[in-house]
Amino acid sequence: PIRAVIFDLDGVIADTAVVHHAAWRRLAVQLGVPFDEAVGERMKGVDRRGSLEILLERAPRAYSEAEKEELAARKNDYYREQIQRFGPGDLLPGAREAIEAVRRAGLKTGLASASRNAPLLLERLGIAGLFDHVVDANRIARSKPDPEIFLAAASGLGVAPEECLGVEDAAAGIAALRAAGMTAVGVGRAPALADADVLLPSVAAFDIGSFIAV
Ligand code: G6P
Numbered sequence: 726p727i728r729a730v731i732f733d734l735d736g737v738i739a740d741t742a743v744v745h746h747a748a749w750r751r752l753a754v755q756l757g758v759p760f761d762e763a764v765g766e767r768m769k770g771v772d773r774r775g776s777l778e779i780l781l782e783r784a785p786r787a788y789s790e791a792e793k794e795e796l797a798a799r800k801n802d803y804y805r806e807q808i809q810r811f812g813p814g815d816l817l818p819g820a821r822e823a824i825e826a827v828r829r830a831g832l833k834t835g836l837a838s839a840s841r842n843a844p845l846l847l848e849r850l851g852i853a854g855l856f857d858h859v860v861d862a863n864r865i866a867r868s869k870p871d872p873e874i875f876l877a878a879a880s881g882l883g884v885a886p887e888e889c890l891g892v893e894d895a896a897a898g899i900a901a902l903r904a905a906g907m908t909a910v911g912v913g914r915a916p917a918l919a920d921a922d923v924l925l926p927s928v929a930a931f932d933i934g935s936f937i938a939v
């Protein structure tokens with residue numbers, strides 16, 4: 726049986742996928758690197774440095790380690806400029822209700838975010854207290870699609886991976902959930918989420934009742 730639900734943050738609970746995308750685009754324009762929806766989609770769920778490597782695949786020249794560090798920091802500055810202004814109004818519709826419904830059903834709630842800005846964002850959104858266990862990128866070594874972050878969340882919640890259901894908006898996240906042996910619920914547009922066990926248009930359509938025996 727399902728005993729816990731582990732949520733992704735960016736693009737599932739918070740309306741930040743577009744903010745990450747805009748920050749990368751701003752950097753791409755400065756560097757003269759082509760950037761489109763497909764590249765942006767591949768970056769979802771991937772950590773900051775991994776995302777930069779994806780962006781630089783099409784760069785006209787090579788960048789040194791020190792330059793890459795500066796570029797990643799610059800993108801993060803652009804991102805944080807926007808996040809500083811975030812509040813509960815930047816929760817995606819139905820997100821808070823979905824998490825609260827899981828708690829009411831007696832299941833545990835976890836958060837697994839590849840973002841090092843996750844703690845700040847949770848405070849801004851006013852939902853830090855809704856999770857029994859939070860794992861953010863500051864505490865793991867390998868980025869999604871590696872299952873490490875979801876396995877760490879299950880362990881922190883004290884449940885087996887097979888007893889977990891994960892909610893994700895990114896291809897890398899769905900792959901990580903499957904590698905962890907968890908049930909994968911995809912939210913968003915189908916093309917990137919073909920490997921999900923269940924596909925929903927958004928987190929507002931998430932109904933915990935449909936996943937648990939009554
Ligand atoms: C999330 C987003 C990614 C982002 C990553 C790292 O997974 O979906 O687009 O690259 O977090 O975020 P950070 O805030 O640490 O740069």
Ligand code: MG
Nearest residue numbers: 733735736894
């Ligand atoms: Mg996401």
